[in-house]
Amino acid sequence: MSTTITATRNILGTSVLRPDGTAKVRGEFHFSSDEFATNMLWGATLRSPHPHARILSIDISAALKINGVSCVLVADDVPGKLTYGLISSDQPVFARDVVRYMGEPVAAVAADHPETCKRALEAIRVEYEVLDPLVDPERCLDQSVPPIHPDGNVFRHQRIVRGDQSIQGEVQVEGTYDIGMQDQAFLGLEAALAIPGHDGRSVELHIATQWLHEDRKQIADCLGLPEDDVQLVLGGVGGAFGAREDISLQVHSCLLALRTGRPVKMQYSREESFFGHVHRHPAKIWMRHHATKDGRIQRIEARMLLDGGAYTSTSPAVLINAITHTQGPYVCENATVDGFAVRTNNPPCGAMRGFGVVQACFAHESQMDKLAVACQLDPVEIRIRNAMSKGDLLITGQPMDSVAPVTRCIQETAAIPMPEAVTSDDPLLLPGGSGRTATSSNIRRGVGWGVSMKNLMYSEGFDDYSTARCTLQDGVAHLKFATSEVGQGFVTLAIQIATSILGVDQVELEQIDTRIGSAGSTSASRQTWMSGGALDGACRMVREMLFEKVGKEHHVDPIRLAIVDTDVVDTMGTLRVPVREASAGVSLSHTFEHHHRPTTDLDENGQGNCHVAFAFVAHRAVVDVDPELGLVKVVQIATAQDVGRVLNPLSAIGQIEGGIAQGLGLAVMEEIVIDNGRVRNPSFTDYLLPTALDAPVVEARFIEEPEPMAPLGAKGIGEPPCISVTPAIVAAIRDAIGKDIDRVPVRPQDICL
Amino acid sequence: MTVVNAQSIDEALHALAELPEPRLVAGGTDMMVEVNFGRHKPGDVVSLRQVRELRSWHRNDDGSIFIGSGLPYKVMEEGELAMMFPALAQAARTVGSPQIRAAGTLGGNLGTCSPAGDGLPVLAALDAEVHLRSLSGERRVPFSQFMTGVKKNVARSDELITGVTIPMTVGFQGYAKVGVRNAMVIAIASACFVHDESSNSVRLALGAVAPTIVRCTEAETYLDGVLAKATPITSHELDRFKELAASAARPITDHRSTADYRRHAVTILAKRFAERAFNVV
Numbered sequence A: 001m002s003t004t005i006t007a008t009r010n011i012l013g014t015s016v017l018r019p020d021g022t023a024k025v026r027g028e029f030h031f032s033s034d035e036f037a038t039n040m041l042w043g044a045t046l047r048s049p050h051p052h053a054r055i056l057s058i059d060i061s062a063a064l065k066i067n068g069v070s071c072v073l074v075a076d077d078v079p080g081k082l083t084y085g086l087i088s089s090d091q092p093v094f095a096r097d098v099v100r101y102m103g104e105p106v107a108a109v110a111a112d113h114p115e116t117c118k119r120a121l122e123a124i125r126v127e128y129e130v131l132d133p134l135v136d137p138e139r140c141l142d143q144s145v146p147p148i149h150p151d152g153n154v155f156r157h158q159r160i161v162r163g164d165q166s167i168q169g170e171v172q173v174e175g176t177y178d179i180g181m182q183d184q185a186f187l188g189l190e191a192a193l194a195i196p197g198h199d200g201r202s203v204e205l206h207i208a209t210q211w212l213h214e215d216r217k218q219i220a221d222c223l224g225l226p227e228d229d230v231q232l233v234l235g236g237v238g239g240a241f242g243a244r245e246d247i248s249l250q251v252h253s254c255l256l257a258l259r260t261g262r263p264v265k266m267q268y269s270r271e272e273s274f275f276g277h278v279h280r281h282p283a284k285i286w287m288r289h290h291a292t293k294d295g296r297i298q299r300i301e302a303r304m305l306l307d308g309g310a311y312t313s314t315s316p317a318v319l320i321n322a323i324t325h326t327q328g329p330y331v332c333e334n335a336t337v338d339g340f341a342v343r344t345n346n347p348p349c350g351a352m353r354g355f356g357v358v359q360a361c362f363a364h365e366s367q368m369d370k371l372a373v374a375c376q377l378d379p380v381e382i383r384i385r386n387a388m389s390k391g392d393l394l395i396t397g398q399p400m401d402s403v404a405p406v407t408r409c410i411q412e413t414a415a416i417p418m419p420e421a422v423t424s425d426d427p428l429l430l431p432g433g434s435g436r437t438a439t440s441s442n443i444r445r446g447v448g449w450g451v452s453m454k455n456l457m458y459s460e461g462f463d464d465y466s467t468a469r470c471t472l473q474d475g476v477a478h479l480k481f482a483t484s485e486v487g488q489g490f491v492t493l494a495i496q497i498a499t500s501i502l503g504v505d506q507v508e509l510e511q512i513d514t515r516i517g518s519a520g521s522t523s524a525s526r527q528t529w530m531s532g533g534a535l536d537g538a539c540r541m542v543r544e545m546l547f548e549k550v551g552k553e554h555h556v557d558p559i560r561l562a563i564v565d566t567d568v569v570d571t572m573g574t575l576r577v578p579v580r581e582a583s584a585g586v587s588l589s590h591t592f593e594h595h596h597r598p599t600t601d602l603d604e605n606g607q608g609n610c611h612v613a614f615a616f617v618a619h620r621a622v623v624d625v626d627p628e629l630g631l632v633k634v635v636q637i638a639t640a641q642d643v644g645r646v647l648n649p650l651s652a653i654g655q656i657e658g659g660i661a662q663g664l665g666l667a668v669m670e671e672i673v674i675d676n677g678r679v680r681n682p683s684f685t686d687y688l689l690p691t692a693l694d695a696p697v698v699e700a701r702f703i704e705e706p707e708p709m710a711p712l713g714a715k716g717i718g719e720p721p722c723i724s725v726t727p728a729i730v731a732a733i734r735d736a737i738g739k740d741i742d743r744v745p746v747r748p749q750d751i752c753l
Numbered sequence B: 001m002t003v004v005n006a007q008s009i010d011e012a013l014h015a016l017a018e019l020p021e022p023r024l025v026a027g028g029t030d031m032m033v034e035v036n037f038g039r040h041k042p043g044d045v046v047s048l049r050q051v052r053e054l055r056s057w058h059r060n061d062d063g064s065i066f067i068g069s070g071l072p073y074k075v076m077e078e079g080e081l082a083m084m085f086p087a088l089a090q091a092a093r094t095v096g097s098p099q100i101r102a103a104g105t106l107g108g109n110l111g112t113c114s115p116a117g118d119g120l121p122v123l124a125a126l127d128a129e130v131h132l133r134s135l136s137g138e139r140r141v142p143f144s145q146f147m148t149g150v151k152k153n154v155a156r157s158d159e160l161i162t163g164v165t166i167p168m169t170v171g172f173q174g175y176a177k178v179g180v181r182n183a184m185v186i187a188i189a190s191a192c193f194v195h196d197e198s199s200n201s202v203r204l205a206l207g208a209v210a211p212t213i214v215r216c217t218e219a220e221t222y223l224d225g226v227l228a229k230a231t232p233i234t235s236h237e238l239d240r241f242k243e244l245a246a247s248a249a250r251p252i253t254d255h256r257s258t259a260d261y262r263r264h265a266v267t268i269l270a271k272r273f274a275e276r277a278f279n280v281v
């Protein structure tokens, strides 16, 4: 499916509307859950009810006898590799001998109707010997605890040791912080349609995912097929936030389609979705800051323990992000950090917006407030005094060579006017909301700060390049890329780039699929930089070809030509040819790969230039608290974000407001509650997301200092909004009630009991 | 599976008596959730959506008000009903989202009988009676005898809840619900407080803190005694009232909250209602 967009002057820097926006608002957008094929079957997954158990036997015979059931697959039916994984291939397609988390897939069925699938799943007899689950991450470090997987109970241990370890600050503050397990909770549930090829061996998968090529690699391995036999097409994605980086129903749906020879559709319910994808790592973080009396950080000691759940997913990379962001956006020359990501029988954890930095930031920002108190400084002053600048060295020894306007972020946030006090007794304006629990006299207001640094792109030597092709023909730019549009707006940006560079007023976005090179993942705030860079490169090359052609035809040196509006113009003469005319009857095409600069691994002391670039943001939260009931209403979030350059103000604000809502969720309500390995709240009845009534007023400022390393001067903006807003809100709650709080989400009882 | 789209109470009652596995559905906002979670496989369905008698309210000769079981919450949120029963309006406003309030009904809230049902503490505090009708006749059950446990009530399978009768009371009333989100949330503790000026007595009912809705009779009696003195309530008396209120709760710890917090929340709600209704020194 391709989309043609005709509109004049969709140029960079303007609030061009999303090409899919109207359809989404009208309910007409085709999400992957809307995929359909005639003759298709439905697939469904049987999952373990136990967090840890041995599988003694699986009897599928009764399920196969049900009318309408086409096939039932278990581990032995996997033709290729039995496991998959983004970093380490340790997650079974189907559990064979042992299940390691509640919800782990054990079998899959294909049948003529979802209801038949349900009955078939109920008819499969699995005999389990229930084992004690290992759920305490601390115990994973105990060598005497038997491993729950052949690869052991520790995914990764990494230290950072830098500078003088003996420094004892005149001022020392310490704390231990807990971060609960957050879910990405995208609204468009996992869904895919697998269509087997006529050749009986290939398959085409229409899927909502973040990275088509990585999925393809893992799927092909498990199917035992060459990658060319597996093509992926991006289905309509309804949000991702990291939860679509890992394999969920990809392999199962392809296996069922290949086995039955018919298209198979799979679709998770909300409940299954909670078991079908990874979550944000819960973490326990201890930090001690050493500082001078006037509040300058001298040394940081830290220990981080991340619960990665049953399988590796991206745990090793999340850990590296967490520990390398221990210092936050502050100068620190001496550090000792010990980080562990461990395997438990809890749900697997992996990527989620902020990727390890969210956890570190809650700890370092809580510490900054303690330091402010200890040094009798204001929260703004302590942060400005320590703010990092370009050229400073990080605790990994890496020089900060991104634009680093930390002080500006803080100052411009501080300059945003404070909201008025609430004097009305309209309950909808107060904590407790429609529950009418408070009047304005019951409320206390607090103000809190959070500032963060976030790496952009993949790290530690990873070459996550992106590919894009531009073809100019008869005044139309045809764009092809494999970049997952998950709602972030790359499709809008692609139109803006082509329009701005080529002077076209018509752009055709070709189908997003694997029939071009990889774009890398829509993660790590990287697509504007990476796929934007690739498309920018492709369009510029095509523009050069166009100038060559026009130059030759009109005997003008191509170097003199430029695009002005929709024309090719001779900057030193009078020639003016419309792009449409100049490109009539030809097809000028170029495919461009954008690679970011290389990075390196960390050595045993955690030293190395492991990250590509960084972005910064400051958040100030104003919160009304009902101290007696422990209920909270976030009134206003003021923020100034280092964005490099704004390419689409409307999209940028969208990212900022959305990220803030997600960070607010982690601060005061979003948590997967787990009891001895069992998820207790796998539904939106009890996993609470912020509603419109919980969303604060957002006052945002863009800090525009173009980033020389970035192809468009623009930094990624997707993750920073959700990172430091969480500690800012918690700090505001502490300010309102005068009590220490060291875990998120903050529950009512944490405030009032 | 048979679906009866009943047009009258009689038709619904016949369907209830005659179908093998009948299940009533009003707004469907509880039933469809059960179906989606696979907790309930519908056999036969008797829809009450088009039974007009159930979707209305009226004033009885004795001044009490009859509210049909099929009246959606949105009708209770404002207008005449809201003026007569502000606590009911407040409870109705706090149910789910506008979509849920347009479909959900008191009959469904009573049918489900969850301790967290927002309509129920109001019915308890207003001394409502529940009307149950079957082909063999109608009976009225005081709400206090209607609910017997978590999702349990005295209605028989051949009985339809036609509505509730609520006596008119004059005086302050209010409903409050504690949840971790500012809207669209299941109560982790709730309370309805009513001051009946004619007898100068109070009623306090709690939700989500025991297997059933509970009335805080000791706390009510205590505050009635304080009110009889006709002097402002002292802070000592207020403390006693809120402790007695909490002693009526039998809360549990679950994934939504803890027993300690629920008990604490009851004390705060009780205190705030007394402060809003009366002169406290």
Ligand SMILES: Cc1cc2nc3c(=O)[nH]c(=O)nc-3n(C[C@H](O)[C@H](O)[C@H](O)COP(=O)(O)OP(=O)(O)OC[C@H]3O[C@@H](n4cnc5c(N)ncnc54)[C@H](O)[C@@H]3O)c2cc1C
Binding pocket: B023, B024, B025, B026, B027, B028, B029, B030, B031, B032, B033, B048, B069, B070, B094, B095, B096, B097, B100, B103, B104, B105, B106, B107, B108, B109, B110, B111, B112, B116, B117, B118, B119, B155, B159, B160, B161, B162, B184, B185, B186, B187
């Ligand atoms: C998103 C969402 C949010 C919600 N939020 C809240 C909330 O904040 N507070 C709250 O209290 N509830 C809430 N609910 C639950 C539900 O909306 C209420 O309990 C509502 O009152 C149910 O009414 P209904 O007409 O939809 O019931 P239905 O689903 O139609 O019926 C519920 C049960 O009652 C039986 N029943 C219905 N009518 C009768 C009758 N006349 N006689 C006998 N039995 C009958 C049915 O057989 C069924 O067992 C929410 C539900 C959803 C889906």
